[in-house]
Amino acid sequence: MRESLDDLMSRARLEGEKARLHSPPNPWVGALVVDDAGVVVGEGHTQVPGEAHAEVVALRHAGDRARGATVVVTLEPCCHVGRTGPCTDALIDAGVRRVVVALADPDPRVAGRGLVALREAGIDVVTGVGAEGVRQSLAPYLWQRATGRPYVVAKAATTLDGVVAMADGTSQWITSGEARADAHLVRAQSQAIVVGAGTVRRDDPALTARLGDVVLEPLRVVLGEAPEDARVHPCLEWRGGLTDLLDELGHRDVVQVLVEGGPRVLSSFVEAGLVNHLVWYIAPALAGGTDTVSALTSLTTSSIEQLRRGQLVGVRRVGPDLRVDLEV
Numbered sequence: 001m002r003e004s005l006d007d008l009m010s011r012a013r014l015e016g017e018k019a020r021l022h023s024p025p026n027p028w029v030g031a032l033v034v035d036d037a038g039v040v041v042g043e044g045h046t047q048v049p050g051e052a053h054a055e056v057v058a059l060r061h062a063g064d065r066a067r068g069a070t071v072v073v074t075l076e077p078c079c080h081v082g083r084t085g086p087c088t089d090a091l092i093d094a095g096v097r098r099v100v101v102a103l104a105d106p107d108p109r110v111a112g113r114g115l116v117a118l119r120e121a122g123i124d125v126v127t128g129v130g131a132e133g134v135r136q137s138l139a140p141y142l143w144q145r146a147t148g149r150p151y152v153v154a155k156a157a158t159t160l161d162g163v164v165a166m167a168d169g170t171s172q173w174i175t176s177g178e179a180r181a182d183a184h185l186v187r188a189q190s191q192a193i194v195v196g197a198g199t200v201r202r203d204d205p206a207l208t209a210r211l212g213d214v215v216l217e218p219l220r221v222v223l224g225e226a227p228e229d230a231r232v233h234p235c236l237e238w239r240g241g242l243t244d245l246l247d248e249l250g251h252r253d254v255v256q257v258l259v260e261g262g263p264r265v266l267s268s269f270v271e272a273g274l275v276n277h278l279v280w281y282i283a284p285a286l287a288g289g290t291d292t293v294s295a296l297t298s299l300t301t302s303s304i305e306q307l308r309r310g311q312l313v314g315v316r317r318v319g320p321d322l323r324v325d326l327e328v
Contacts, residue, residue, distance in 0.1 A: 002038035008072045009102055009130030011040070013137050016054065016074050019046040021188050021216075025253035027105070027141040029054040031073040033062035033096070041065040050083040059094045067095035074134045076105040079114040088117040098124040102134035106145040136313065140189075140256040143276060149246040152274050154259040154266055155186060156295040157281040164263060167291035172203075178319025179281045184209050186279055188216050190258035192249055195232075196265040197224030206231045207260070219254065221245070223265060242272055267298035270308065270328075278310065278326040281318065 003011070016030030023029075023046040031054040033042030042065070044057025052060070055077055059066050077087035077099070091099060099118055104127065105111065118125050135142065140151035157175040158164050165171040173180065187193060187209035195207065200222055209216040220235035223245075238245050249257055259269050269275050280295075301307060314325035 005072065005100055005126070005129045008032055008034060008040075009074065009100070010133060012043075012072050012074050013102075013130065013134050015043055015045045016134075017045075017137060019054070022048050024141075024191055024255040025049065025144075026053070027075055027138055029073060029075045031055045031058040031071060033058050033066050034070045034072060035065055036068065041069065053078065053084060053087050055087040056084070056090050059090055059096075062094075068097045070098040070100060071096050072100045072129075074102045074130075075138065076101050076103065076110055076112070077114045077118070078105065078107075078110050079117045080109040086114075086117075088114050088121075091118065091123065092121045096123060098126065100126045100129050102128070102130045103138070103142070106142055108145075139277070144250065144255045147250075149250045150192065150254040150257040151276045152246070152257055152259060152269065153186065153190060153277045153279060154269055154275045155183060155279045155281075156266060157183070157283070158295050159283055159285045159287045161286050161288065162294050162296070163287035163289075163292045164295045165293035166287065167289055171293075174285065175281045175283045175321045176319040179283075179321045179323070182318045182323060183279075183281065184211060187218060187258055187260075190218055190256045191254040192219040192221055192252075192257040194221040194223065194245075194257060194259045194261060194265070196261040197222055197226060198264070199260075199262050200226045200230050200232055204231050205260075218258075219249075219252070221249075221257075223261065242269060242274055246274065263293060263295055263297040267296050270296060270299055275328045278324075278328055280324045280326065282322040282324065284320060284322075 012030040012032050016028045019028035026046055026049055029046045031044055032040050035041050042058040042062025044054050046054045079086045079088040115125050143151040188211055193207045207220045220232040222235050222237050225237055226232055310326040310328040313327050316323055
């Protein structure tokens with residue numbers, strides 16, 4: 001059975017997710033080359049910065065079968081010269097008949113010009129197919145390109161009643177090993193991690209992302225001064241405001257930043273309205289008590305009208321725990 005364009009775009013989106021860990025600051029794009037019979041004859045995803053984009057990989061895979069074919073791609077093809085040549089030129093030179101795109105690229109160097117270039121070359125261009133799924137997949141990139149600031153993901157791991165530490169100060173480990181492994185994937189998807197100096201002094205975290213035998217090292221950001229012998233060195237010690245920090249990280253091509261600080265740091269980002277996405281791991285345990293520490297202990301909310309509401313975009317089991325994803 002011939003796949004619909006929506007199904008093909010879903011397949012391209014999953015192909016693009018393969019590039020999620022290695023393509024930033026470039027977007028993690030997926031592309032398919034589909035012949036007239038509806039058969040996928042080429043597929044590809046964005047390579048590391050400086051190497052081929054998804055469209056070029058898919059065209060190479062397809063070879064001569066790309067001529068007269070349809071290319072399904074999650075993001076508008078680039079039309080400028082950067083570390084690689086324009087993807088629009090590659091598509092035109094390959095002789096494709098139609099290009100199906102989910103979303104326009106908000107990068108000012110593209111911003112619709114890629115679609116114009118394809119149409120001026122006589123290629124049929126279809127836009128908006130599977131847009132919502134791709135928008136969720138590329139949310140950090142789209143935000144960073146539109147605002148100049150990284151997409152902020154905040155993470156918490158608590159008991160069912162929102163506690164992160166007991167009265168005696170102990171906090172490891174509230175959630176399971178499975179949840180901690182999942183959190184390392186969130187770290188790996190981030191190009192920077194933010195914690196407070198108190199967390200560094202108390203826990204001395206390495207703040208690396210461990211995926212099996214692979215250890216990735218995002219930029220470590222400490223709000224305040226880190227001890228000289230802390231495991232996070234080298235790091236960026238930040239003493240300015242949070243919005244200025246996000247501006248600085250944007251200048252450093254950070255697409256997504258993960259806030260892993262304690263209750264004060266997490267509350268500060270939420271209070272300032274700077275969190276885009278919240279990842280909350282919940283252990284099936286109750287703490288209670290008046291001396292325990294809540295995840296958002298410093299957050300000020302005096303009435304129902306001031307509740308900070310968001311949209312649930314995911315709830316799933318991770319080992320014995322729950323992972324709740326909230327778009328703020």
